[in-house]
Amino acid sequence: MPYSSEHKQKTRTNIVEAARILFNRHGFRDVTIDMVMEEAGLTRGGFYNHFESKEALYAEAVASFLMGRGAQWRAEAGVDPMNPGPDIARQMIQAYLSAEHLGDLDGQCPMIALPSDVARANLKVQSSYQGLLEAMVGLFENGLNMKKPKPNSETRQQALSLAALCVGGMVLARSMPDSVLAEEIRLAAYHAATEMAVL
Amino acid sequence: MPYSSEHKQKTRTNIVEAARILFNRHGFRDVTIDMVMEEAGLTRGGFYNHFESKEALYAEAVASFLMGRGAQWRAEAGVDPMNPGPDIARQMIQAYLSAEHLGDLDGQCPMIALPSDVARANLKVQSSYQGLLEAMVGLFENGLNMKKPKPNSETRQQALSLAALCVGGMVLARSMPDSVLAEEIRLAAYHAATEMAVL
DNA sequence: TGTACATCAGTGAACGCGCGTTCACTGATGTAC
């Protein structure tokens, strides 16, 4: 077997990473396979050695966020069970609703970048997307419970609402042409979420 | 001038209405001008008698929501200054986060259907979209202030957070393949928003 | 150690289709006489 055994795997990862960034920035339909392959330093034709279709790549790109920045966030938030920080939920909110995240078109969470795209995509894509939300909600549940134990159903409802508030605030801010209004939305959501997290 | 003077205007309105429904359901890129014109009972070629481009139509379709169901909601919510209902904000939340609205792919609010499309569209489209948010936030501000007067800045922040929560809850629910989870999100957002509106 | 070979990741031309947009034409309807 020519080419070292990790070679193909590594190329594949490069393609997914390039795709994640491009999809985040431009959405599914406006990203071409040419663009992805060029960004990955390859040419068009090789694509189908790695993926069955453009939509299959899309699903992987969405899911890959959990491995990249998502993992970084989980680490920073101290989700490591050996070292549970006292303020996980609050830190998560702070990172998610930060000005930096709002401005990061490449690295942003796909839940912000792609919601309406995903709502119309196939099941595989939607499942990847659901995985992102479940990770976020799970993290909130952990954090909230650690801080102030409550009945599970109450914690869960609170976590789901927090997720809606975080994602909604960022989605709206992202779509406003008036950047002052965008910032106002972000800050309002940030304060409301912080308050919600201490209840 | 042949054709009665309202004739062209009426046709134009038909096209916008057909477009609003189709864009809501399928997004910008997946709707073709053929689809829109056929839905409006016309043929392809006439389109450019009415609109400069597909994107121009998109902007109008987004804005048209305010005239249609949006106006209906404002009316139902008693925004009429002659007859301000006591529970405007709560009624708005109830309608927006209802199971009915979640299931209404044609008639839903474009803020739910199109956020990531709009974030990448041209300025005209984004301005239409911003108009929707401003209408919603204004309605919340009115309602909250009527119920319990507060410093303006506080009311506004609360209204913006409510909008983020309503839109975020619906956007997330819409993208989940697991309908049980979707319903859980919608209900959590609904309860959180209702609580937030009485604070 | 060196050489022939086999494999398969990657290349780039080509295919086929769809869609936004243009354009010459049609025909319904209001107006002038």
Added chain:
DNA sequence: TGTACATCAGTGAACGCGCGTTCACTGATGTAC
């Protein structure tokens, strides 16, 4: 009142381009001897 005319909303064929996907080929690299 009726007829010829002018206007312009609507038609449908055609253009040009882009993109997802396919395919025959290339050439880098690991293996067998």
